[in-house]
Amino acid sequence: MMRSSALSLALGCVALGIAALVLFAAPLYYAWQVTIQDGRSEILQADALRLTDIYRREGGEGLKNFLDARVNMQIAGDRILLLTDASLQPLAGNLAAWPRALPATAGNYRIMVDMGRHGIQNSLVHVTRLGDYVLLVGRDNTLFAPLERRFWYGLIAAVAVLCIAGLLVGLITRRALMARVHSIRHTVSAIIHGDLKHRLPTDRSQDELSTLASTINGMLDQIEQLVHGVRNVSNSIAHDLRTPLAELRSRLEELALIRPPPEATFAEIDGAVADVDRVIRIFDALLRLAEIDAGLRRSGFVAFDLVDLAGTAVEFYAPAAELKNIRLLLHAEASLRVSGDPILLAQALSNLIDNALKYTPEHGTIDVALRRRTDGRAEIAVTDNGPGIDDSEKAKVVERFYRGDASRGTPGVGLGLSLAQAVAKLHGSALELSDRGPGLRVVLAMALCEAPPIPLAEARSSTLPEASAYPRVSKSTG
Amino acid sequence: MKILLVEDNERVSQFVVKGLHEAGHTTDHTANGRDGMFLAASEPYDVIIMDRMLPGEIDGLAIIEVLRKAGKRTPILILSALTEVDDRIRGLRSGGDDYLTKPFAFGELLARLDALHRRSQGVNREIPLTVGDLHMDPMTRKVTRGDRPITLQPREFKLLEYLMRHADQVVTRTMLLENVWDYHFDPQTNVVDVHISKLRQKIDAEFERPLLRTVRNAGYMVTAAD
Numbered sequence: 003m004m005r006s007s008a009l010s011l012a013l014g015c016v017a018l019g020i021a022a023l024v025l026f027a028a029p030l031y032y033a034w035q036v037t038i039q040d041g042r043s044e045i046l047q048a049d050a051l052r053l054t055d056i057y058r059r060e061g062g063e064g065l066k067n068f069l070d071a072r073v074n075m076q077i078a079g080d081r082i083l084l085l086t087d088a089s090l091q092p093l094a095g096n097l098a099a100w101p102r103a104l105p106a107t108a109g110n111y112r113i114m115v116d117m118g119r120h121g122i123q124n125s126l127v128h129v130t131r132l133g134d135y136v137l138l139v140g141r142d143n144t145l146f147a148p149l150e151r152r153f154w155y156g157l158i159a160a161v162a163v164l165c166i167a168g169l170l171v172g173l174i175t176r177r178a179l180m181a182r183v184h185s186i187r188h189t190v191s192a193i194i195h196g197d198l199k200h201r202l203p204t205d206r207s208q209d210e211l212s213t214l215a216s217t218i219n220g221m222l223d224q225i226e227q228l229v230h231g232v233r234n235v236s237n238s239i240a241h242d243l244r245t246p247l248a249e250l251r252s253r254l255e256e257l258a259l260i261r262p263p264p265e266a267t268f269a270e271i272d273g274a275v276a277d278v279d280r281v282i283r284i285f286d287a288l289l290r291l292a293e294i295d296a297g298l299r300r301s302g303f304v305a306f307d308l309v310d311l312a313g314t315a316v317e318f319y320a321p322a323a324e325l326k327n328i329r330l331l332l333h334a335e336a337s338l339r340v341s342g343d344p345i346l347l348a349q350a351l352s353n354l355i356d357n358a359l360k361y362t363p364e365h366g367t368i369d370v371a372l373r374r375r376t377d378g379r380a381e382i383a384v385t386d387n388g389p390g391i392d393d394s395e396k397a398k399v400v401e402r403f404y405r406g407d408a409s410r411g412t413p414g415v416g417l418g419l420s421l422a423q424a425v426a427k428l429h430g431s432a433l434e435l436s437d438r439g440p441g442l443r444v445v446l447a448m449a450l451c452e453a454p455p456i457p458l459a460e461a462r463s464s465t466l467p468e469a470s471a472y473p474r475v476s477k478s479t480g
Numbered sequence: 481m482k483i484l485l486v487e488d489n490e491r492v493s494q495f496v497v498k499g500l501h502e503a504g505h506t507t508d509h510t511a512n513g514r515d516g517m518f519l520a521a522s523e524p525y526d527v528i529i530m531d532r533m534l535p536g537e538i539d540g541l542a543i544i545e546v547l548r549k550a551g552k553r554t555p556i557l558i559l560s561a562l563t564e565v566d567d568r569i570r571g572l573r574s575g576g577d578d579y580l581t582k583p584f585a586f587g588e589l590l591a592r593l594d595a596l597h598r599r600s601q602g603v604n605r606e607i608p609l610t611v612g613d614l615h616m617d618p619m620t621r622k623v624t625r626g627d628r629p630i631t632l633q634p635r636e637f638k639l640l641e642y643l644m645r646h647a648d649q650v651v652t653r654t655m656l657l658e659n660v661w662d663y664h665f666d667p668q669t670n671v672v673d674v675h676i677s678k679l680r681q682k683i684d685a686e687f688e689r690p691l692l693r694t695v696r697n698a699g700y701m702v703t704a705a706d
Contacts, residue, residue, distance in 0.1 A: 272697065275585075275697075278583075279585075282583055283666060283668070286563060286666065289563050289564070290563075290665075293564050293565070302565065302566065302569075314661060314662075317635055318661055318663070318667075318671060318675075319671060321671070321674040321675055321678050322669065322670075322671045322674045325674060345565055345664055345665070346565075348663060348665070349663075349665040352663070352665070352667050353668075356667060356668060356669055359669075418668070
């Protein structure tokens with residue numbers, strides 16, 4: 003038979019049951035035997051004492067007469083009585099001869115006694131020496147034998163029932179279990195052979211196997227997504243890294259070929275360095291993403307004020323927004339202490355604002371709003387009134403290197419939203435993208451650090467100074 | 481400046497030594513951690529450039545730890561191909577003063593070495609700063625150019641203060657991001673340039689001689705020199 007955990011478990015339970023039965027029955031049986039034995043010995047002793055008294059009072063002849071009278075009165079075969087002389091020749095009693103194996107010294111013995119017509123009995127006997135006489139009193143020991151037999155039969159029956167029930171339960175459980183394990187094995191082997199689409203069957207029972215199955219399904223979802231991601235990334239890397247590398251190559255080749263005057267050469271070299279920097283930037287972004295995806299940065303979680311972080315980011319981008327005549331607003335409570343990685347969150351938020359700045363038209367508005375959610379988390383929402391993203395593209399924009407149609411011709415490597423997405427996941431929830439007709443609203447949520455039931459403080463709305471407060475500036479030459 | 485370079489990559493060391501020589505610095509170079517430790521402990525350098533991963537049994541961080549325990553306070557710039565944030569934190573925690581990841585631009589390295597050197601000579605946060613006719617008093621937070629007061633936003637003040645503390649030195653965009661905004665990532669767009677041009681508008685626009693200059697392919701510099 004195959005090794006089966008269900009069966010082993012059932013057999014284990016049976017063994018345990020038997021052990022419990024034995025533990026229960028053995029002391030009982032022992033106590034029972036001891037009590038019976040003790041009682042018998044006492045009765046025999048009392049018998050012997052009484053007869054000894056008669057001997058003392060009436061002498062050997064008197065005792066002989068008493069015994070004869072007693073034997074005639076009692077039920078045949080009930081009690082063993084024998085009086086012999088010093089050479090063990092019977093004088094009175096219901097035994098024909100002194101039992102052969104029995105010594106003639108005083109004491110208690112357990113022997114087989116031939117009772118003539120009543121057969122051979124297993125008896126307990128007591129021997130007493132009275133002057134020249136030897137007295138033997140005894141009783142049949144097999145009186146309780148049927149009771150004892152019933153005890154043993156009962157015990158054996160209980161063990162048998164236990165064994166059969168255990169085996170049956172084990173087999174049935176094993177069958178049920180094997181059916182489900184088989185279906186899991188079937189699915190898993192399909193997955194091993196490369197078809198990641200399969201999922202384990204789950205039911206609503208929420209039992210151990212079902213829970214395990216849904217956990218495994220979750221794992222498979224993640225693996226499928228990763229594999230899919232890796233495939234996409236390798237395709238995208240092929241494209242996005244090849245472009246600057248191709249430019250670099252042709253630039254250098256042209257230099258070697260044409261050998262232009264020094265001034266032009268230096269310009270070309272600067273261009274080549276810029277190409278290399280672009281490649282390095284893509285690599286850095288990819289490495290950062292990989293680092294975040296691996297979840298290694300969770301050790302960098304600290305408690306900090308999200309409002310400070312958002313304030314810095316908004317202030318950082320304010321001049322750039324001003325250049326495009328975009329209103330960049332911050333709406334926040336006085337303070338929101340959250341638990342997270344401030345470096346990564348700053349980068350994610352900066353990517354979101356940067357993204358919004360790219361797609362918001364002149365005189366548009368970008369709103370960065372922080373709030374405490376009812377589910378006990380804090381959120382940053384970056385809302386713009388740019389063209390927004392089609393529903394069909396929403397899932398794709400957070401993919402690595404994906405650049406929507408609208409982004410063609412704008413600078414960037416297409417990793418900004420992916421990084422924000424990875425950071426959001428590291429902080430426990432996916433990036434939420436929604437329409438703000440027209441416009442895009444991106445929400446990043448994270449755990450609050452404290453949860454005191456402070457009534458929502460009057461939302462402090464800090465609006466950056468209007469563009470008129472700043473003198474208009476031209477773009478730096480740097 | 482007298483500089484020690486501990487770096488095992490021949491190409492990188494050649495490039496750095498040559499560049500530093502052209503910038504007027506004397507450089508000792510060793511590719512070996514053991515020699516590096518010996519030199520760093522015995523010679524009086526102004527700045528040490530330490531590669532993190534060295535051949536042999538001693539790595540860069542271990543050398544830094546030993547030097548710091550021995551009481552050597554020479555500023556150290558860690559050079560590393562490890563870009564993860566945690567690596568950076570580990571590097572700085574072991575006693576390094578700055579961290580630059582490979583590949584790097586030479587201008588960035590030079591600017592950071594200058595900044596480290598200046599920092600090691602002690603900064604008095606209270607002494608007023610002066611570049612040409614531009615004055616800044618960190619205590620009262622007053623800025624004047626000539627006799628005209630200049631009003632700055634807090635972050636603009638911080639930006640100008642950093643530039644003035646490193647007057648006559650190139651300050652890169654990354655250095656500004658790290659020290660003024662505490663941003664340890666590349667925001668991809670030219671936001672720093674926009675901040676600089678706003679600042680320039682305030683301190684230079686109405687004056688004949690510009691003090692805040694752009695250094696091509698490197699960064700910015702506040703200087704009164706021609």
